Amino acid sequence: xxxxAGKQTTAPAVxxxxxxxSFGDLRAVDGLDLELRQGETVALLGPNGAGKxxxxxxxxxxxxxxxxxxxxxxxDPRDAIRLGRVGAMLxxxxxxxxxxxxxxxxxxxxxxPRPLPQAQVLRRAGIEDLVGKNVAKLSGGxxxxxxxxxxxxxxxxxxxxxxxxxxxxVDSQQRFWGSMREQAELGRTVLFAxxxxxxxxxxxxxxxxxxxxxxLADASAAQIKARAGLRxxxxxxxxxxxxxxxxxxxxxxxxxxxxxxNTVRIRSDDADETVAAIYAAGLRPRGLEVAGLGLxxxxxxxxxQADEAEGMEIAS
Amino acid sequence: xxxxxxxxxxxxxRNRRYLIFTLAYPVAMYLxxxxxSGDVDGTDVAAYVMVSMASFGAVGATxxxxxQRIAAERQSGWTRQLRxxxxxxRQYVISKLASAAVVGLPAIVLVLxxxxxxxxxxxxxxxxxxxxxxxxxxxxxxxxxxxLGYLVAPDSAQPVFMLVYLGMAVLGGMWVPLTGFPRLLQxxxxxxxxxxxxxxxxxxxxxxxxxxxxxxxxxxxxxxxTALAAWRYRRDEQKVAA
Numbered sequence: 001x002x003x004x005a006g007k008q009t010t011a012p013a014v015x016x017x018x019x020x021x022s023f024g025d026l027r028a029v030d031g032l033d034l035e036l037r038q039g040e041t042v043a044l045l046g047p048n049g050a051g052k053x054x055x056x057x058x059x060x061x062x063x064x065x066x067x068x069x070x071x072x073x074x075x076d077p078r079d080a081i082r083l084g085r086v087g088a089m090l091x092x093x094x095x096x097x098x099x100x101x102x103x104x105x106x107x108x109x110x111x112x113p114r115p116l117p118q119a120q121v122l123r124r125a126g127i128e129d130l131v132g133k134n135v136a137k138l139s140g141g142x143x144x145x146x147x148x149x150x151x152x153x154x155x156x157x158x159x160x161x162x163x164x165x166x167x168x169x170v171d172s173q174q175r176f177w178g179s180m181r182e183q184a185e186l187g188r189t190v191l192f193a194x195x196x197x198x199x200x201x202x203x204x205x206x207x208x209x210x211x212x213x214x215x216l217a218d219a220s221a222a223q224i225k226a227r228a229g230l231r232x233x234x235x236x237x238x239x240x241x242x243x244x245x246x247x248x249x250x251x252x253x254x255x256x257x258x259x260x261x262n263t264v265r266i267r268s269d270d271a272d273e274t275v276a277a278i279y280a281a282g283l284r285p286r287g288l289e290v291a292g293l294g295l296x297x298x299x300x301x302x303x304x305q306a307d308e309a310e311g312m313e314i315a316s
Numbered sequence: 317x318x319x320x321x322x323x324x325x326x327x328x329x330r331n332r333r334y335l336i337f338t339l340a341y342p343v344a345m346y347l348x349x350x351x352x353s354g355d356v357d358g359t360d361v362a363a364y365v366m367v368s369m370a371s372f373g374a375v376g377a378t379x380x381x382x383x384q385r386i387a388a389e390r391q392s393g394w395t396r397q398l399r400x401x402x403x404x405x406r407q408y409v410i411s412k413l414a415s416a417a418v419v420g421l422p423a424i425v426l427v428l429x430x431x432x433x434x435x436x437x438x439x440x441x442x443x444x445x446x447x448x449x450x451x452x453x454x455x456x457x458x459x460x461x462x463x464l465g466y467l468v469a470p471d472s473a474q475p476v477f478m479l480v481y482l483g484m485a486v487l488g489g490m491w492v493p494l495t496g497f498p499r500l501l502q503x504x505x506x507x508x509x510x511x512x513x514x515x516x517x518x519x520x521x522x523x524x525x526x527x528x529x530x531x532x533x534x535x536x537x538x539x540x541x542t543a544l545a546a547w548r549y550r551r552d553e554q555k556v557a558a
Contacts, residue, residue, distance in 0.1 A: 060400060081400055088400045094393025098327040103319075110319035111401040150397065 011074030013038045013158050013189035014059055019068035021054055021213075028054040029065070030213035036191060038157070041184045043200035043221075044193040045299060046210035052193035053091060055210065056162050059191075060088055072158065080158070084113040087151035088160040095135040095146060102131035105149050112154025124182065125149035126175045140167025148176065152183065159183055161192040165199065177203055197299050211303045230255060230293050230301065231271040235278075235285035236262045244283065251277045317407055324415035328381065338380060338419055342373025342427050349491070350434065356493050359521045363438070364493075366431030367446065367517035372490045373423035374454035375510060379481055381416035382461020387473030390466070405549050409462060409542070416458035417451070424450045442520050449516040449526050456509055456534050459541040466548035484510040509537040 014036040021029040029051045036042055046052050057063045059070050061077030072080035080086050095104055105122060109115035122128045125148045130138065138146060144167055151159060164180075165173045180203060184190050194200055200207045201221040209217040209224065217224055237244065241259045248257055253270035264285075268274040271290050278285055293301070329335065346369035356364040389395050398408065424447060438446075460480075468476045485491060487501070488510025494502050505511050512533045516526040 062396065062399065082402055082404075084402050086400065088397075090393070090396065090400070092393045093397035093400065094389075095397070096323065096327070096394050097388060097392055098330055099323055103323055103326075107319045107323055108401070110317070111403050113402060147397075 010038075011071075012036055013040070013073060014191065015069075015071045015074075016055075016059060017069050019055075019058060019065045019070060021051075021058055021063065022066045027213050029058065032068070032213070032215055034208060034215060034218065036189055038189050039184075039187050040206055041180075041190040041204050042192075042206045042208060043204035044191060044208050044210055045195070045197060045200045046193075047195055047303065050210045051213035052195075052210055053162055054213075056088075056090065056160055056191075056193060060086065060090075060160060084154050085157045086160065087154070087156040087158070089144075089147045089151040089162065089164055090160075091162045091166070093147065095143065095150070097136060099135055100131065101127060101133050101135060101138070101146050101149075104135055104146060105153060108150040108153035114155035116152070116154060121149050121153050124152060124179050126172065126179065141169055141172050144168055145172065145176065148179075156188065158189045158191070161190070163194055163196075164192055165194075165196065209299060209302055211306055214306075216302050216306050224298050224302070230267045230269055230297075232291045232293060233264075233266040233268055233271055233274060233289070234291075235264055235288040237264065237283065237285065238262070247281050247283070251281070253277075317403070317411070320403070320407075321411045321414050324411050325418045328415050328419055334380075335419065338377045339373070339423055339426055341376065342369045342423060343430050345369050345372065346427050346430055350431070357495065357518075357522075359518070360436070362431065362434060363436045363521050364518065366427060366436050367450075367521055368490045368514060370424045370427035370431075370446070370450055371453075371510070371514045371517055372485050373427050374420045374450050375457045375485065375490075375513065376481055377419040377423040378416040378454045378458035379461040379464075380477055381419055382412060382458055383464045383468070383477040383480075384473050386412070386462060386465025387468065387470040391470040405546060408549070409459070409545060412462050413455060413458050416461065417455065420454040420458065421447075421451050424454070438521070442523075445520050445525065446517055449520065450513075453513045453516050453534055456513065456538045456541060459538060459545055460509075463541055463544035463548050466545070484508055487511075488514060490514055509534060512537075 012035045014034070016032050016034050019029055019032040020027065032055065044052050044055065054063070058065050059072065059077060061070070061081060070077055073085060077086075096107065099107070105118060105127075109118060109121065122131065125145050127142070127145050127149055130142055130146065135143070135146065144164060148161070148164060151161065165176055168176060177199070180190060180192075192199075192204075204221060207217070207219060207221050207224050208215060239262070241248075241262060241264050244264075245257075245259060248254070248259075248264060248266070251266070251274050253268040253274040254266055255269055256267040258265040266274060275288070275290065346366060350362050350365035350369065352361050352365075354361050386395070428443065428446060464476065464480065465473070487505050488508035489497075489505050490510055494505040494511065497505060512530045515530040516534075519526050519530070
């Protein structure tokens with residue numbers, strides 16, 4: 001890949017092309033192509049073992065792909081790091097032992113070519129009250145916030161975070177994401193890996209769904225929900241519902257039907273039509289509920305589809 | 317880089333238990349072994365053992381500064397985080413070397429001072445050259461410690477350190493002079509960096525300056541161990557757990 005000096009500023013913040021990474025027989029990352037534009041906030045979403053951490057290691061130059069190329073801002077990841085353009089917080093990355101939080105942050109700033117003021121870094125990470133504390137004595141959530149401070153100790157263009165809110169209480173999480181949005185508003189590209197689906201939904205402009213080392217979806221959170229495309233309809237009937245099964249199955253839009261006692265649960269890809277048809281069929285539903293699937297179910301639906309497709313491939 | 321160097325040294329000094337053990341161990345060994353009388357190759361035993369134990373202490377302090385601390389830092393993930401900063405490998409090694417040197421110096425001076433208190437008398441130049449030669453010489457082991465810190469799995473750092481430390485000390489004639497060893501062990505001993513390191517001081521005791529041949533061999537070891545440290549550091553850069 002060649003990029004002229006003039007184009008440097010518009011180079012994608014992150015570009016992975018045909019990236020594979022194997023550890024022995026295990027394909028942790030299996031043919032990944034993706035590009036993050038500068039200024040985007042992107043969630044890398046996937047269950048444990050999906051290859052999220054490996055992907056982040058590859059794009060930070062901590063490990064080299066078995067195949068394919070990785071570029072940050074159009075160049076080698078190591079160069080971007082050497083120039084202080086990247087702030088990162090990895091699950092496997094730690095803090096210096098035997099120092100205080102204040103010293104740790106000061107060190108991170110000292111190692112950065114464009115450090116931010118100490119007070120500002122402490123405030124953004126919400127750790128003003130921890131300054132004198134030994135890093136070994138921090139709780140999991142506190143340590144996470146200190147590691148975040150280390151990642152944002154200088155002027156960076158790209159922030160990479162691997163499951164940043166692990167161990168944080170709800171209050172800290174909210175503060176953390178507030179601070180994260182602040183970073184995004186400053187024009188920084190933010191990439192975070194998470195399996196908290198809510199986080200991806202709330203924070204990211206764009207969600208990448210990773211499963212078994214492959215990219216299953218690359219869209220906005222809303223689009224991902226739409227892609228799973230389903231709504232949940234639930235209601236009760238006054239008598240056992242089994243006898244209505246043929247009627248219910250014939251309703252428009254029904255993808256999945258679950259019957260239990262007096263309760264009917266439907267997954268529909270056209271909830272409006274389904275509900276209208278329920279009444280048209282002469283049924284008298286009670287306690288009717290219609291709900292979106294939420295990113296979690298959408299995500300499960302997508303990964304299940306992928307697993308099933310794979311199963312069929314193997315079977316055929 | 318300044319903050320890193322300062323913190324590396326501070327952390328060393330804060331770790332009281334480690335510091336006391338590292339500094340007290342060679343002094344205790346000296347008090348045990350240095351009480352014999354007589355002479356070794358024409359040198360007074362008390363003075364000979366003093367230099368041996370000062371060297372022994374310097375090797376232990378500088379080696380453990382690398383092996384055990386780096387192993388702990390790898391375990392905590394600190395070395396990984398550090399690689400995501402603008403710090404270069406060379407700066408890293410230099411700051412590690414500085415912190416090793418900070419414990420190496422008192423390890424040497426304490427044993428020499430104990431020797432002085434017990435009546436060892438040398439010319440002023442001998443004391444001066446001893447301190448400088450042993451201090452600079454100990455950098456060889458500081459660099460070996462860095463290499464080993466990356467070479468061994470974090471949980472085996474302690475046994476590997478003890479094995480390498482005591483093995484090199486015994487084979488290098490720091491506990492018992494090589495002249496008392498069988499031929500084969502003497503030949504092995506002569507190539508040990510610990511022997512060449514001890515030689516720096518033993519020569520001074522004999523009223524001579526450290527020999528160029530010993531310095532040259534130590535310099536070769538320094539280069540070799542630096543290469544080992546750099547190689548392991550780079551490898552660790554690329555190795556990632558699945």
